[in-house]
Amino acid sequence: MDRLDTMRLYARIVELGSFTAAANDLGLPRATVTHAIKRLETRLGAQLLQRTTRCQRVTRDGQAYYGHCVRLLADLDEVEADFRDAALKPQGRLRIDLPATLARMLVIPALPEFCARFPQIELEIGSSDRFVDLLREGVDCVLRVGELPDSGLMGRRVATLAQVTVASAAYLRRHGSPATLAELQQGHLAVNWASPTTRRPEPSLEFVVHRRRREVSLPARVTVSGVDAYLACCEAGLGIAQFPRYRLADALAKGTLREILPDAPPPSLPVHVLYAPQRQLPARLRVFVDWLAELMARRA
Numbered sequence: 001m002d003r004l005d006t007m008r009l010y011a012r013i014v015e016l017g018s019f020t021a022a023a024n025d026l027g028l029p030r031a032t033v034t035h036a037i038k039r040l041e042t043r044l045g046a047q048l049l050q051r052t053t054r055c056q057r058v059t060r061d062g063q064a065y066y067g068h069c070v071r072l073l074a075d076l077d078e079v080e081a082d083f084r085d086a087a088l089k090p091q092g093r094l095r096i097d098l099p100a101t102l103a104r105m106l107v108i109p110a111l112p113e114f115c116a117r118f119p120q121i122e123l124e125i126g127s128s129d130r131f132v133d134l135l136r137e138g139v140d141c142v143l144r145v146g147e148l149p150d151s152g153l154m155g156r157r158v159a160t161l162a163q164v165t166v167a168s169a170a171y172l173r174r175h176g177s178p179a180t181l182a183e184l185q186q187g188h189l190a191v192n193w194a195s196p197t198t199r200r201p202e203p204s205l206e207f208v209v210h211r212r213r214r215e216v217s218l219p220a221r222v223t224v225s226g227v228d229a230y231l232a233c234c235e236a237g238l239g240i241a242q243f244p245r246y247r248l249a250d251a252l253a254k255g256t257l258r259e260i261l262p263d264a265p266p267p268s269l270p271v272h273v274l275y276a277p278q279r280q281l282p283a284r285l286r287v288f289v290d291w292l293a294e295l296m297a298r299r300a
Contacts, residue, residue, distance in 0.1 A: 001036050004076070007069045009036055010048065014058055014066045090283040091120035097142040101227050101247055102271075103127045106299055107143070107292070114291050121284050129196045129227065134276050140285050141275040143292065145244070148272055155272040156289060159296035161244040163266035165205065166257040171237040177260055181207060181216060184261065189239035190218035194225040205242055207264040214264075242266045246299075271296060 001009070012022040013033070023033045041048055048062035058066065098107055103125065111123070126132070132142050134153065148155050167177075178184040190204040201223055207214045222238050224230045234241040235256060251257040273289050275281070281289070 001032075004073075006036050006040050007073060009033060010040060011066060011069045011073065013037070013049070013056075014062070017056070019056070089120060090118055090287045092282070092284050093122045093124060094141075094284050094288055095124045095126070095139045096288070097126040097128060097132045097139050099129050099143060099145055099227070100127045102143060102145065105246065107295065110295050110299070114288070117291070118284075118287060121288070134274070140282075141273050141289065143271065143273055145269050145271050147270065148274070152277070153274040154277050155274050156293070157270050157272050158289075158293040159271040161246065161269040161271060163242050163269060164245050164248060164252075164259045165207070165240060165242050165261050165266055166234060166248060166252070166259055167240045168235055168237045168257055169255060171239070172258060172260075174237070177258070179261075181209070181214065181261070181264060184216060184240075185218070188218055190220045191230060191233040191239040191241045192220040192223035193230055193241075194223050196225045205240065206266050207261065208267055209264045213267055244269060 009022060009026060009028070012025055013019060016022050016025060019033050019037075020030055022028075023030045026033075037049065044061075044065070046061040046065070047059050048065055050057045050059055104127075108125075115121075115123075126139070132139055134140070134142065143158075145161065167175075175188055178186075178188060184205075192201050192204060194201045204217045204220065205215070207216065218240070220239055222233050224233060230241060231243065231247070233239065234243075235251070240260065245252075248257055252259060273292055275285060275289070
């Protein structure tokens with residue numbers, strides 16, 4: 001019998017005025033009750049109950065200990081009730097971090113739906129593409145695009161984003177539109193992308209040809225580490241770039257950006273929700289992850 005169970009047992013003895021009544025109430029053998037109280041008094045170094053053949057009386061120490069038991073057990077019951085209620089009706093603050101573009105274009109416009117469904121969850125949203133230390137920064141989960149690093153975090157894939165290779169209309173007028181990868185490597189420029197975390201440039205462009213991945217490195221006049229700057233450089237005619245298709249829907253429809261090499265598209269990008277390993281996800285985190293998966297399946 002652990003300490004909390006012993007405290008509950010002692011409180012019932014005081015309230016019912018009898019070892020036997022408490023044993024019957026809790027479904028315990030009388031011998032178990034007697035032994036547990038003896039061990040409790042030994043551990044506390046105080047006599048809690050004066051027992052005779054006819055009756056028992058709570059000592060002054062016993063009365064003080066009973067008061068502590070009542071308060072502690074009431075607090076515990078309240079905490080457990082709060083968690084049971086939260087499991088049935090998720091509530092509390094949830095700190096999340098989202099890529100800036102996904103946040104602005106997909107997630108945040110749909111948040112009224114989530115808030116209406118779970119009105120007792122309060123969201124605190126960060127928007128960045130940098131590495132986030134979940135434990136040190138107190139973040140519950142992050143949404144990230146691309147292959148997962150070996151970070152020790154738990155991940156759930158919620159979407160796969162198709163990509164396109166594009167250039168501005170002005171760039172294609174100057175340099176022509178390549179029809180093959182061989183033509184692409186003859187006089188064309190790229191906008192180089194560097195990781196916002198490491199600042200190291202990554203391979204210029206990637207393509208899938210007959211289910212095999214091909215990398216093509218092109219000369220570049222600019223290297224950027226921000227999504228908005230990457231798009232702005234492409235729109236300014238500084239080179240060819242690759243983006244998730246959803247990001248460019250308006251520009252492609254207006255013709256300011258044009259898709260090139262559609263028969264050799266870039267590899268699709270996985271999208272994951274990452275969170276710290278734990279035995280059981282808090283209800284507020286679990287329902288948010290499920291909602292993100294649902295949202296991305298509909299829209300991405």
